[in-house]
Amino acid sequence: MKKVKVLITDDSIFMRKLLSDLLEKHPLIEVVATAKNGLDALEKIREHSPDVVTLDVEMPQMNGLQALERIMQSHPVPTIMLSSTTSEGSLNTIIAMEKGAVDFVAKPSGSISLDIHKVKEELTSKILLASKTNVSVLKTERKKDKKALSSNEEYRKLDSFKKPDNTLVCIGTSTGGPRALQSILTRLPIDFPAPILIVQHMPRHFTKSLASRLDSMSAIHVVEAIHNQKVEAGTAYIAPGDFHMEVIKQKGSMVIQLLQSPSLKGHRPSVDALFASVSKLQNQRKIAVILTGMGSDGTNGLKQMKEQDAEGTLALAESEDSSVVFGMPKAAIQTGLVNEVLHLDNVAKRIYQYLYS
Numbered sequence: 001m002k003k004v005k006v007l008i009t010d011d012s013i014f015m016r017k018l019l020s021d022l023l024e025k026h027p028l029i030e031v032v033a034t035a036k037n038g039l040d041a042l043e044k045i046r047e048h049s050p051d052v053v054t055l056d057v058e059m060p061q062m063n064g065l066q067a068l069e070r071i072m073q074s075h076p077v078p079t080i081m082l083s084s085t086t087s088e089g090s091l092n093t094i095i096a097m098e099k100g101a102v103d104f105v106a107k108p109s110g111s112i113s114l115d116i117h118k119v120k121e122e123l124t125s126k127i128l129l130a131s132k133t134n135v136s137v138l139k140t141e142r143k144k145d146k147k148a149l150s151s152n153e154e155y156r157k158l159d160s161f162k163k164p165d166n167t168l169v170c171i172g173t174s175t176g177g178p179r180a181l182q183s184i185l186t187r188l189p190i191d192f193p194a195p196i197l198i199v200q201h202m203p204r205h206f207t208k209s210l211a212s213r214l215d216s217m218s219a220i221h222v223v224e225a226i227h228n229q230k231v232e233a234g235t236a237y238i239a240p241g242d243f244h245m246e247v248i249k250q251k252g253s254m255v256i257q258l259l260q261s262p263s264l265k266g267h268r269p270s271v272d273a274l275f276a277s278v279s280k281l282q283n284q285r286k287i288a289v290i291l292t293g294m295g296s297d298g299t300n301g302l303k304q305m306k307e308q309d310a311e312g313t314l315a316l317a318e319s320e321d322s323s324v325v326f327g328m329p330k331a332a333i334q335t336g337l338v339n340e341v342l343h344l345d346n347v348a349k350r351i352y353q354y355l356y357s
Helices: 013-024 040-047 066-073 087-096 116-130 153-162 177-186 207-216 273-278 299-308 327-333 345-356
Strands: 004-009 029-036 054-055 079-083 105-107 167-173 196-200 220-224 235-238 242-248 253-259 285-290 313-318 340-344
Touching: 004 013, 004 040, 004 116, 013 029, 013 116, 029 040, 029 116, 040 054, 040 066, 054 116, 066 079, 079 116, 087 105, 087 207, 105 116, 105 153, 105 273, 116 177, 153 285, 167 177, 167 273, 167 345, 177 196, 177 207, 177 345, 196 242, 196 273, 207 220, 207 235, 235 273, 242 273, 273 299, 285 299, 285 327, 285 345, 299 313, 299 327, 313 327, 313 345, 340 345
Parallel strands: 004 029, 004 054, 054 079, 079 105, 167 196, 167 285, 196 235, 220 235, 285 313, 313 340
Antiparallel strands: 242 253
């Protein structure tokens, strides 16, 4: 089998050596070159044509974000960011996802992580996955759109026909998710009449930065969920890393429950866990959305939602055309339970239409 050619970019000679030694041990990975900063990486990409690039976020001369922009403009290559877990590092990583990075790996102990072997399995699996991703989807940066649906008469006229029933929107995503969520949430108006519950596969620290970033770009409010938090319309709640997010009815209100019960299919938070809890809600219309991501998380939960209330549950899946990784949507579609398969650009519009149908 053909090996995946990798270019490693890090300003630390120690990290370049450690990463090279670690990756070269994998039978399907070949490190074709290393680069000391973003400028060096651009030259090495032209010279070696790697299948995947790893980029340190924090580097002198040209940092990871600047390099990523240039890569996506001139030589689009699937890119994995290596990031620290500081608040600045996690925010820059979220911005990198917007600019076209496939995924990221958090360094275990800061910029020079001599214990990088702790994330060996995660890094190698993400590199192999990145080599198969849809680069054409990644190379176009999505612009924020604060006016969104609120300025579009096609949507606003729906308001006069019927006020929305109590509907709950649930979204599950993984690889490519931050960009997909941005596309949907920035298209929703400030008076969006339903709450949104989101599971994005992401570790601790990063989900808070994701929520903060999306909140700054969206007309609706976006927060990292808190245990026992009351769910309200016009707000999107992102499950915090390392916690399952479920929802229960309590004294007539929907309330978020954060749990550290065992992971499901290797995930915590898990889309299946969220969807399964939503399936138990009575007298509640539901929209289940499965976006880009590897694996099949969300499929079992969708089955439970449809078993409990097929008529009252609209299931949407992102199409292959716009997915960075078509695994999760494909698994859901194969159940035969998905009502509509949509390009990412049309998901927000369909959600809004359903609320007034």
